[in-house]
Amino acid sequence: GENVEQHPSTLSVQEGDSAVIKCTYSDSASNYFPWYKQELGKGPQLIIDIRSNVGEKKDQRIAVTLNKTAKHFSLHITETQPEDSAVYFCAASKGSNYQLIWGAGTKLIIKP
Amino acid sequence: TAGITQAPTSQILAAGRSMTLRCTQDMRHNAMYWYRQDLGLGLRLIHYSNTAGTTGKGEVPDGYSVSRANTDDFPLTLASAVPSQTSVYFCATSPDRGQETQYFGPGTRLLVL
Numbered sequence: 001g002e003n004v005e006q007h008p009s010t011l012s013v014q015e016g017d018s019a020v021i022k023c024t025y026s027d028s029a030s031n032y033f034p035w036y037k038q039e040l041g042k043g044p045q046l047i048i049d050i051r052s053n054v055g056e057k058k059d060q061r062i063a064v065t066l067n068k069t070a071k072h073f074s075l076h077i078t079e080t081q082p083e084d085s086a087v088y089f090c091a092a093s094k095g096s097n098y099q100l101i102w103g104a105g106t107k108l109i110i111k112p
Numbered sequence: 113t114a115g116i117t118q119a120p121t122s123q124i125l126a127a128g129r130s131m132t133l134r135c136t137q138d139m140r141h142n143a144m145y146w147y148r149q150d151l152g153l154g155l156r157l158i159h160y161s162n163t164a165g166t167t168g169k170g171e172v173p174d175g176y177s178v179s180r181a182n183t184d185d186f187p188l189t190l191a192s193a194v195p196s197q198t199s200v201y202f203c204a205t206s207p208d209r210g211q212e213t214q215y216f217g218p219g220t221r222l223l224v225l
Contacts, residue, residue, distance in 0.1 A: 009152075041218075044155070046213045046214070089155065103154055104152055105152075105154055
């Protein structure tokens with residue numbers, strides 16, 4: 001069945017450095033790719049998303065890139081700050097419908 | 113603004129007992145979802161509802177049932193709990209069934225012994 005693989009499972013970076021999280025998906029019909037941030041004890045919250053007709057999208061310090069040919073997409077966080085520490089999830093739409101298939105998550109640790 | 117509320121916050125449940133997890137939203141969103149979150153497995157969809165009066169099965173529906181009598185409420189029922197249902201359960205909503213942002217509640221932590 002469809003799945004989304006997310007790497008790495010844990011990422012530790014020095015404050016101020018960049019962080020990159022990568023996901024690959026299997027369903028060639030997927031056309032919507034959101035990224036969520038989950039802080040401890042809270043539900044996930046959307047931070048950025050991209051649709052298949054766009055190759056890159058940026059919002060301040062975060063950006064997402066999409067390579068449809070290779071079926072992978074990545075989250076880039078620049079100038080990391082302590083408040084960026086959280087678990088990040090990628091997801092891909094199941095075909096063109098409303099369901100999302102989720103990656104297993106990446107725990108991002110920002111070292112002071 | 114309340115957004116999405118879930119109750120209870122946490123619960124310890126004996127195996128074999130039934131339980132209903134409550135989810136209420138005040139955003140008037142049409143679509144609602146129930147997910148379970150297990151370490152290393154991300155979020156898995158249990159059941160969903162595109163609009164009041166309709167429900168559908170997600171990726172892992174066995175052992176769970178839902179109802180959607182109105183727009184605001186989407187309860188999840190475990191008829192006879194088993195230890196493998198120990199998880200964190202999240203309710204989510206989106207304005208419509210299209211590819212739009214899903215908004216998540218704070219979650220219910222359930223331990224089945």
